[in-house]
Amino acid sequence: MPDRSNTIPSHLRFSWVRFLLAGPGAIAVTLALLAGMPLWLPAGAAGIDNLVFPLVLAPLIWAALFFHACLDRNLMRVAVIAGALLLVHGGLIAARLLPHPVAHEISR
Amino acid sequence: MIHLDKDETKAMVAVHGWSGICLGLLLYAVVLTGTAAVFAQEIGAWAAGHLNSQSAFEAPVDARVRRLSEATPAQYRDSLNLFEVGDHGLGAFFHRDALDAKGMPTERGIYYQLDHGGRLTSTVHGTSEEVFGPHNDDALSSFLVDTHVRLHVPNPWGLLLTGVLGLTMLVAAISGLLIHRHLFKDIFTLRRNGSPVLANRDMHSVAGTWSLPFAFVLAFTGSFFSFYGTIGVPVVAMAAFRGDVQALSEAVYGNPRKSDPRPASIGDLDRVTADAVRRTGEAPTFISIEHFGRADAEITSYHQPKSGDLEPVALLYNGATGAFERAKPTVGTRPSAGGTLSGIMGPLHFGNFAGILSKAIWFGLGFAMCYVTYTGMRLWVVRRGQDTRALAWLERTLTVVGFGLPICLLAAAAAFLVTMPLGSAVYWTTGGFLIAAGSVIATGVVIRSNEALTRTLKGTAGLIMIALPLLRLFAAQGPGWSEAIASGRPMTPAIDVGCILMGLWLVRAGWNAARPAHRDGTVIGKGVRA
Numbered sequence: 236m237p238d239r240s241n242t243i244p245s246h247l248r249f250s251w252v253r254f255l256l257a258g259p260g261a262i263a264v265t266l267a268l269l270a271g272m273p274l275w276l277p278a279g280a281a282g283i284d285n286l287v288f289p290l291v292l293a294p295l296i297w298a299a300l301f302f303h304a305c306l307d308r309n310l311m312r313v314a315v316i317a318g319a320l321l322l323v324h325g326g327l328i329a330a331r332l333l334p335h336p337v338a339h340e341i342s343r
Numbered sequence: 344m345i346h347l348d349k350d351e352t353k354a355m356v357a358v359h360g361w362s363g364i365c366l367g368l369l370l371y372a373v374v375l376t377g378t379a380a381v382f383a384q385e386i387g388a389w390a391a392g393h394l395n396s397q398s399a400f401e402a403p404v405d406a407r408v409r410r411l412s413e414a415t416p417a418q419y420r421d422s423l424n425l426f427e428v429g430d431h432g433l434g435a436f437f438h439r440d441a442l443d444a445k446g447m448p449t450e451r452g453i454y455y456q457l458d459h460g461g462r463l464t465s466t467v468h469g470t471s472e473e474v475f476g477p478h479n480d481d482a483l484s485s486f487l488v489d490t491h492v493r494l495h496v497p498n499p500w501g502l503l504l505t506g507v508l509g510l511t512m513l514v515a516a517i518s519g520l521l522i523h524r525h526l527f528k529d530i531f532t533l534r535r536n537g538s539p540v541l542a543n544r545d546m547h548s549v550a551g552t553w554s555l556p557f558a559f560v561l562a563f564t565g566s567f568f569s570f571y572g573t574i575g576v577p578v579v580a581m582a583a584f585r586g587d588v589q590a591l592s593e594a595v596y597g598n599p600r601k602s603d604p605r606p607a608s609i610g611d612l613d614r615v616t617a618d619a620v621r622r623t624g625e626a627p628t629f630i631s632i633e634h635f636g637r638a639d640a641e642i643t644s645y646h647q648p649k650s651g652d653l654e655p656v657a658l659l660y661n662g663a664t665g666a667f668e669r670a671k672p673t674v675g676t677r678p679s680a681g682g683t684l685s686g687i688m689g690p691l692h693f694g695n696f697a698g699i700l701s702k703a704i705w706f707g708l709g710f711a712m713c714y715v716t717y718t719g720m721r722l723w724v725v726r727r728g729q730d731t732r733a734l735a736w737l738e739r740t741l742t743v744v745g746f747g748l749p750i751c752l753l754a755a756a757a758a759f760l761v762t763m764p765l766g767s768a769v770y771w772t773t774g775g776f777l778i779a780a781g782s783v784i785a786t787g788v789v790i791r792s793n794e795a796l797t798r799t800l801k802g803t804a805g806l807i808m809i810a811l812p813l814l815r816l817f818a819a820q821g822p823g824w825s826e827a828i829a830s831g832r833p834m835t836p837a838i839d840v841g842c843i844l845m846g847l848w849l850v851r852a853g854w855n856a857a858r859p860a861h862r863d864g865t866v867i868g869k870g871v872r873a
Contacts (some may be wrong), residue, residue: 266574266578269574269575269578269579270578270579270581270582270583271582273579273582273583274582274583279679279680279681280677280678280679280680281672281675281676281677281678281679281681281682282594282675282676282679283594283595283674283675283679283681283682284679284680284681285583285681286579286583286591286594286595286681287595287674287675287681287682287684287685288680288681288684289575289579290567290571290575290576290579290685291567291681291684291685291688293567293570293574293575294509294510294513294562294563294566294567294570295563297510298510298513298514298517301514302517302518305354305355305358306347306351306354306355327582328581328582331582331583331585332581332582332585
């Protein structure tokens with residue numbers, strides 16, 4: 236296979252990375268936050284804040300991730316922030332769902 | 344003001360334009376039907392000729408509910424939902440929790456409909472998804488709401504689609520705010536002496552700027568409602584409750600109480616509704632009874648927000664005695680930030696927190712959003728149409744959808760008015776919409792000039808609007824103005840007058856569009872390039 240990476244204009248490659256981060260990336264991170272936030276948000280007076288806040292704020296979380304991916308000049312920073320959010324919340328969810336007793340202790 | 348540099352502004356202009364042009368036509372359909380749905384209840388009452396103004400909960404309900412409970416098999420007497428249907432009739436859904444064919448939580452039971460006099464008019468068995476379909480006298484309002492909520496696409500795909508449209512509107516609203524270099528100047532800039540397109544661009548900008556906060560709120564709350572049950576609840580329940588959606592629902596909405604399954608007669612519901620009216624100043628919109636016929640039964644009465652407040656009111660009563668226990672938030676067992684936040688989402692989206700005034704404001708701003716969506720797409724097309732004629736089909740599609748969709752909705756209303764007395768309104772309301780859609784598309788294909796097409800569609804919409812009050816009076820045998828006002832239904836003549844005035848304005852606009860100055864495409868092109 237010939238290496239075509241040099242033939243693709245840099246602005247196009249730049250756009251595709253941004254597109255992936257703003258599109259599927261923002262959706263994936265939003266879903267991870269939606270599932271993971273109830274595990275660390277305070278439950279509040281009625282014991283439901285940790286469940287309700289992610290549900291209500293999901294559209295705004297997605298919008299924040301989308302516009303960050305569109306506007307930040309430093310694509311590496313966008314990728315690092317999105318990746319970190321994904322990893323932390325993915326880890327929390329995995330720790331919660333894994334049957335291992337140590338995982339339960341971590342999630343608590 | 345947020346100041347972006349040139350490249351960032353260019354990126355935002357691209358995001359703003361493409362978000363609108365990719366899904367703008369569907370977004371226009373959702374916003375237009377949502378604007379009409381603000382008054383769905385009033386439009387439904389207007390079209391069906393409703394005359395009762397007393398709530399079903401201000402009439403005696405206790406004896407009616409006891410009579411229905413005796414006729415209901417014990418397996419469905421676990422819970423009961425009471426709400427208004429039709430002309431202030433009573434809907435009663437006796438049910439128990441169940442799982443549907445896909446294993447998803449639902450409610451199964453018997454749904455009774457009673458008219459305002461307490462006579463049983465309908466009995467339907469099934470799950471909540473099966474029994475709450477449109478009926479002959481509410482087919483029009485159901486059609487409007489269903490179009491807005493899911494564009495008649497089966498769930499969950501319909502809700503997902505409108506959720507994506509909500510996010511698109513959110514993107515358009517935020518990017519629209521970011522690309523304004525002179526926000527406050529733009530609010531008041533209308534260059535009427537410039538070219539027609541320059542004036543159109545100013546009007547798009549002014550209408551868009553004024554309605555930006557509204558667009559943001561509508562998009563945010565709308566996408567919340569669309570994604571809430573389809574994605575939000577299952578995903579949140581996945582980790583927090585290991586996928587148990589029922590457990591999440593119980594945690595958020597349940598009334599935890601010590602279980603007492605001993606049989607006990609339900610408390611006096613008339614006393615409960617009278618007390619609820621006394622405490623809140625208005626009749627309940629919905630009453631839920633959990634553990635009906637048991638000693639641990641609980642009655643929750645839901646009400647619109649109090650004057651000057653945004654959050655709906657809920658009152659909790661002891662089900663066995665009918666004694667008032669406490670006011671509770673609509674979400675959660677005690678007041679909390681999360682409960683308040685989710686409680687105000689409905690009133691913010693529906694605009695029903697301050698009666699007819701807030702509804703009128705929401706209707707007006709919704710109309711402004713329709714205008715902004717349509718003119719935004721049109722400006723995008725006209726600007727590019729100067730360079731290539733390849734977008735002519737898009738311009739034609741815009742005209743067909745922009746003016747054709749209101750015609751289809753008006754035709755659905757006309758079909759409802761003609762067929763409701765025959766008992767076939769559920770079928771023909773949708774049928775009228777589809778026939779009109781086919782006719783509009785055919786007109787769009789046949790008429791060569793876009794200006795002539797616009798003129799024809801405007802004129803047709805205006806004529807149907809003028810005809811609607813006549814159809815209501817003579818085909819649907821609806822009440823006259825004096826009878827409606829005497830019955831406490833001032834919205835009936837108000838909607839008639841609105842239809843006639845709007846119809847005359849559209850006919851006049853269609854007539855004016857025939858004048859040569861309005862057909863000069865060169866002027867439009869120059870204006871856009873300027």
